[in-house]
Amino acid sequence: MGIKRFHYARDVEEALSLLAAYEGRGALLAGGVDLARGLAPEVEGLIDVTTAGLAGISADGGGLRVGATTTLEAIRRSQEAQGYLGGFLAKVMGHVATLPLRNMATLGGAVVSAHPWADIPTALVALGAEAVWQNEELTEKASVEELYRRPFRAIFRRALLTEVRFPAWDGAFAFEKVARNAGDIALINCACGLGLDGEGKIAWARVAIGATPHRAKRLTAVEDFLTDEAPSEELWAEAAHKMKTEVEVGDDMRASAEWRRSAAAAIVRRALDRAAKGVTGDA
Amino acid sequence: MKVVGKNVRKVDGIALVTGQPVFTLDVTPPGAVVGKILRSPHAHAEIVRIDTSKAEELPGVLCILHHGNVPRTPYTTAGQGWPEPSPYDSFLFDRKVRFVGDRVAAVAATSEEIADEALRLIEVEYRQLPAVLVPEEAIGPGAPVIHDEEESRGIHDPQHNVAAAIDIRVGDIERGFTESDVVVETTCEFPYVQHVPLESHCVVAYLDEEDRLVIRSATQVPFHVRRIVARALGVPLSRIRVIKPRIGGGFGTKQEIILEDVAAALALRTRRPVVMKYSRAEEFVAARTRHPMKIRIKLGAKRDGTIHAIEMDVLSNTGAYGTHSLTVLSNVGSKTLPLYNKAPHLWFHGKAVYTNLPVAGAYRGYGATQGYFALEVAVDELAEKLGMDPLKLRLANHIRAGETSPIFEKIGEGRAGKAQVVKSCALEECIREGAKRIGWKEKHGKKTSEGRWVHGVGMALSMQGSGITDIDMAAATIVMNEDGSFRLLVGATDLGTGSDTILAQIAAETLGVAVEAISVYSSDTDFTPFDTGAYASSTTYVSGGAVLRAAQEARRRILEVAAAILGEPPESLDLEEGHAVSRGTGKKVPLSEVGHRAMYVTDQRHIIATASFVAPESPPPFAAFFAEVAVDVETGVVRVVKFVAAADCGMPINPALAEGQLEGAIVQGIGHTLYEELLFSPRGRVRNPNLFDYRIPTAADVPDIEVVLIPSDEPTGPYGAKSIGEIGINGPAPAIANAIYDAIGVRLYRIPFTPERVLKALHGKSMG
Numbered sequence A: 001m002g003i004k005r006f007h008y009a010r011d012v013e014e015a016l017s018l019l020a021a022y023e024g025r026g027a028l029l030a031g032g033v034d035l036a037r038g039l040a041p042e043v044e045g046l047i048d049v050t051t052a053g054l055a056g057i058s059a060d061g062g063g064l065r066v067g068a069t070t071t072l073e074a075i076r077r078s079q080e081a082q083g084y085l086g087g088f089l090a091k092v093m094g095h096v097a098t099l100p101l102r103n104m105a106t107l108g109g110a111v112v113s114a115h116p117w118a119d120i121p122t123a124l125v126a127l128g129a130e131a132v133w134q135n136e137e138l139t140e141k142a143s144v145e146e147l148y149r150r151p152f153r154a155i156f157r158r159a160l161l162t163e164v165r166f167p168a169w170d171g172a173f174a175f176e177k178v179a180r181n182a183g184d185i186a187l188i189n190c191a192c193g194l195g196l197d198g199e200g201k202i203a204w205a206r207v208a209i210g211a212t213p214h215r216a217k218r219l220t221a222v223e224d225f226l227t228d229e230a231p232s233e234e235l236w237a238e239a240a241h242k243m244k245t246e247v248e249v250g251d252d253m254r255a256s257a258e259w260r261r262s263a264a265a266a267i268v269r270r271a272l273d274r275a276a277k278g279v280t281g282d283a
Numbered sequence B: 001m002k003v004v005g006k007n008v009r010k011v012d013g014i015a016l017v018t019g020q021p022v023f024t025l026d027v028t029p030p031g032a033v034v035g036k037i038l039r040s041p042h043a044h045a046e047i048v049r050i051d052t053s054k055a056e057e058l059p060g061v062l063c064i065l066h067h068g069n070v071p072r073t074p075y076t077t078a079g080q081g082w083p084e085p086s087p088y089d090s091f092l093f094d095r096k097v098r099f100v101g102d103r104v105a106a107v108a109a110t111s112e113e114i115a116d117e118a119l120r121l122i123e124v125e126y127r128q129l130p131a132v133l134v135p136e137e138a139i140g141p142g143a144p145v146i147h148d149e150e151e152s153r154g155i156h157d158p159q160h161n162v163a164a165a166i167d168i169r170v171g172d173i174e175r176g177f178t179e180s181d182v183v184v185e186t187t188c189e190f191p192y193v194q195h196v197p198l199e200s201h202c203v204v205a206y207l208d209e210e211d212r213l214v215i216r217s218a219t220q221v222p223f224h225v226r227r228i229v230a231r232a233l234g235v236p237l238s239r240i241r242v243i244k245p246r247i248g249g250g251f252g253t254k255q256e257i258i259l260e261d262v263a264a265a266l267a268l269r270t271r272r273p274v275v276m277k278y279s280r281a282e283e284f285v286a287a288r289t290r291h292p293m294k295i296r297i298k299l300g301a302k303r304d305g306t307i308h309a310i311e312m313d314v315l316s317n318t319g320a321y322g323t324h325s326l327t328v329l330s331n332v333g334s335k336t337l338p339l340y341n342k343a344p345h346l347w348f349h350g351k352a353v354y355t356n357l358p359v360a361g362a363y364r365g366y367g368a369t370q371g372y373f374a375l376e377v378a379v380d381e382l383a384e385k386l387g388m389d390p391l392k393l394r395l396a397n398h399i400r401a402g403e404t405s406p407i408f409e410k411i412g413e414g415r416a417g418k419a420q421v422v423k424s425c426a427l428e429e430c431i432r433e434g435a436k437r438i439g440w441k442e443k444h445g446k447k448t449s450e451g452r453w454v455h456g457v458g459m460a461l462s463m464q465g466s467g468i469t470d471i472d473m474a475a476a477t478i479v480m481n482e483d484g485s486f487r488l489l490v491g492a493t494d495l496g497t498g499s500d501t502i503l504a505q506i507a508a509e510t511l512g513v514a515v516e517a518i519s520v521y522s523s524d525t526d527f528t529p530f531d532t533g534a535y536a537s538s539t540t541y542v543s544g545g546a547v548l549r550a551a552q553e554a555r556r557r558i559l560e561v562a563a564a565i566l567g568e569p570p571e572s573l574d575l576e577e578g579h580a581v582s583r584g585t586g587k588k589v590p591l592s593e594v595g596h597r598a599m600y601v602t603d604q605r606h607i608i609a610t611a612s613f614v615a616p617e618s619p620p621p622f623a624a625f626f627a628e629v630a631v632d633v634e635t636g637v638v639r640v641v642k643f644v645a646a647a648d649c650g651m652p653i654n655p656a657l658a659e660g661q662l663e664g665a666i667v668q669g670i671g672h673t674l675y676e677e678l679l680f681s682p683r684g685r686v687r688n689p690n691l692f693d694y695r696i697p698t699a700a701d702v703p704d705i706e707v708v709l710i711p712s713d714e715p716t717g718p719y720g721a722k723s724i725g726e727i728g729i730n731g732p733a734p735a736i737a738n739a740i741y742d743a744i745g746v747r748l749y750r751i752p753f754t755p756e757r758v759l760k761a762l763h764g765k766s767m768g
Helices: A012-021 A033-037 A072-077 A079-083 A085-095 A107-113 A120-127 A220-226 A233-246 A257-276 B013-017 B053-057 B112-121 B173-178 B222-233 B260-270 B280-286 B325-334 B368-386 B390-397 B406-410 B427-438 B499-511 B539-566 B591-601 B655-674 B732-744 B755-767
Strands: A005-008 A026-029 A045-048 A057-060 A063-067 A130-135 A139-143 A159-166 A172-179 A186-196 A202-210 B033-039 B045-051 B061-066 B103-109 B123-128 B162-170 B182-190 B202-207 B213-217 B240-243 B274-277 B293-301 B307-319 B345-354 B448-450 B453-463 B473-480 B486-490 B518-521 B573-576 B579-582 B588-590 B608-614 B622-632 B638-648 B704-709
Touching: A012 A026, A012 A045, A012 A130, A012 A159, A033 A107, A057 A079, A063 A079, A063 A107, A072 A079, A072 A085, A072 A107, A079 A085, A085 A120, A085 A172, A107 A120, A107 A159, A120 A172, A120 A186, A120 A202, A139 A159, A172 A257, A186 A257, A202 A220, A202 A233, A202 A257, A220 A233, A233 A257, A257 B755, B033 B112, B033 B260, B033 B280, B045 B103, B053 B061, B053 B112, B061 B112, B061 B260, B103 B112, B103 B260, B162 B307, B162 B325, B162 B406, B173 B293, B173 B307, B173 B345, B182 B368, B202 B260, B213 B222, B213 B260, B222 B240, B222 B260, B260 B274, B293 B368, B307 B325, B307 B368, B325 B345, B325 B368, B325 B406, B345 B406, B368 B390, B368 B453, B368 B732, B390 B427, B390 B453, B427 B453, B427 B622, B427 B638, B427 B704, B453 B732, B473 B499, B473 B539, B473 B591, B486 B499, B486 B539, B499 B518, B499 B539, B539 B573, B539 B579, B539 B588, B539 B591, B539 B608, B579 B591, B588 B591, B622 B732, B638 B655, B638 B732, B655 B704, B655 B732, B732 B755
Parallel strands: A005 A045, A026 A045, B033 B274, B213 B240, B307 B345, B486 B518, B638 B704
Antiparallel strands: A057 A063, A063 A159, A130 A139, A130 A159, A172 A186, A186 A202, B033 B103, B045 B123, B061 B103, B162 B345, B182 B293, B202 B213, B202 B274, B293 B307, B448 B453, B453 B622, B473 B486, B473 B608, B573 B579, B579 B588, B622 B638
16 A cells, blocks of 8 residues: 655666566656655555656757656756747647646656647647567567557556657647636647748648647648649638538537637637748737 | 834744744654544435444454433534624534435544544445535425434524524515616526635644543634534533634634544543644545525616515525524625615525535635625626626615614524614725726727637625624733843744734734734733634624723723833823833833732732723625636636726724735635535545645636725724624625626626536627
């Protein structure tokens, strides 16, 4: 009953072997935010992975690599993240929780916890970010979007997320969120990205919506609708309308499906407009 | 004035910010054990069987209390004066549970873990009863009777779940509406909201070396705790001592005896010190809330804008117990209707109804907050119907100094009130100053758009009281030390408001010394004189009145001694800068010499003075509130762009602290208005008993708030002061509702104004 032992993992291998040894009664600890919210009663051992050398941010061509135990605040402040996509990812971090929590919470934790209401998965799905994880036998990787289609909770019972890789994009992204107050989780959120071709038409579009209240998803129908079109206010309005018909929304105690449908359309239109203007801030 | 009216530093400020062990649970007596409460999983059930044998066998469990082994004495948990206006409908533990979270049993154990395990091992067999969660259904035919026990007393109509009722008529309401040229009628709803003090309810209870029961508690009402625990446990009052250390906020929820009785019972049974504290979840479920209300209001006015008739019909939900049910209900009318005293025809009626939901109680604003939401939204509608600027309509109707209202006499503290003429009122200046600062003339009725954000402005007025007339009594003792410094002993309860500081300022001003020369001690029922406690906006006015009188008496005694030293008559002496000074000759003697002589040298005596003050009336503070909002018409998000409050609290004793009270109350009110609400499952369980799902404003949410104090001189108040603690919370809901209407032309009648509700209202309008 309750925590009996606490370990500092010196590296990934040690973390993994400890995790395996606990046979389901161990838990990895990074920021500890989610563990503090609700630790499974069967957990007897905590394995601190912040000592495993997984924190760090580095530019990777036009992309970015972020170690799993990098805190959200470290990303928000990092030069490398601010240089990636006009600081899009860094700014998303500013939407998440409060400073004290951002100083604890890690990117890896956000990916693995994958809360349906969370902001980071929405941004990561839109960005086509790739998760890299390791278990005792091998290293695997998949896009975050793909990962969420797999039984990822089972995967991470015996694996450790080590890194998230962000690809280079020729274009811009924008993030939008509606919450009740500062530091709150989203009632709905979205991340949209656009790139233009030589003729000023939309070469690619990425549209992800989260907190619907389901986990972040891309809306490829909206993306396809936008591709090859010329950016305009009217196009965003039409995309928003498409959004309204395509998006799967539901009720929870925070908001109704009906409101989410309207709000989803509104924030997607805004995000597309801002992305098109190359504006990635709070403008 | 040397000290009063100055922003002196909070006397407890340094101890608080340096983390000194000043709060209830900062110090635990050796050998303390932990008390925990088992709570009901059902909204309404009878306890058929309770078996504690397994729990008792657990090593470390010292005692388990439940209805089978404690006295069954009905009492009220409301820490109010005497006679207690709330029904005696609570028991230490009962055979019945009346809401999800109601007390079933309590455990004392040597550790928190053992106590938790013991709670799990208590076997309880319930017979579930039909529950009623909706006030309208609770008073409808065939509703389950929530208080069917014989022993309860003071319930208005237990068979129909009516805890309290009120029906006050002035003039002839039917005629009033017939004679009116314009009539508006509207219904506003206030949901369940919780106080969320930083420090939850907590207590340490132990037996001292003489076997007296000592209760160290985070309470707003130490003397009521003593009286109520004595009653509930059948212990003589003389055997109980209550100590109130620093308090980490209360807002009314600590005007309740909800933990002291259990901790005391466990301490008496185990003879060990018992520590108890509410978790945040317990705070949401089993502390107290504001009374949710549905208020239907009807206003009639003459064509010229004179308000001629007001009807207020209140349905208040008191939850499972009737604590503060009558007095909060009364306050909905008594604190609102006098504001528009031109109306000769009034009808104020309502019921406070039991339901199988958490218990409502005292909460800053105390019914006035709910009342003003309805009244000030209705006044806005009336202005529109009259084609008048709502500001002008309010100016034409509000009460002024020298005026009265029949309501003062009709409604008191659970009984008739007392006639009162308003002696100080700067409301007109408050309205004008606030209007200037928000830019009323430029902005009202001229909504502007910034993309999807549409801006509007709205306003609301409010008054409150200062203490409870003829009931609230405070006493203070001033003790002079031989070095010319003083101790100020008060039963008044500083719950973070800064009252110790302003009481020291009143004493210092009167004694001609700096605040640093006064050591304030509050409160300990063994060592400080009586005070009804910190509620009803009473401390500055009532406790301050007592301090002023005690200081005046101490001053008289000091001057006697100083006169002997200086060889001059006492009447010719003043107290200034730590000296007694002759107005005629300029001769002076330091207070240290006065104190030394009185204590050790000649005609020895200890200069001590005690005085009491009973509120002879309840002079209202006044305020005008103005909100500028921006509404996102695509998502329904409402943003408060700017909030202005201009308030008349008489002469502010410490302007910075008064402004802080106003700002804090406004922020709390904005929380109510935009996002706070307890949600319930169909079976009465609170769905969001945590700060993740129940949002309160944080520093990052505070908009641009401008507060301005417009002084008036209240002749009955200490140095002209009136109250400021509560009034600020009455403004945000109606001012923001009216501003939203100004922006988007949609009226909202139910807080919180969530994006969902705003958008739905907008869509409803466009469809209509």
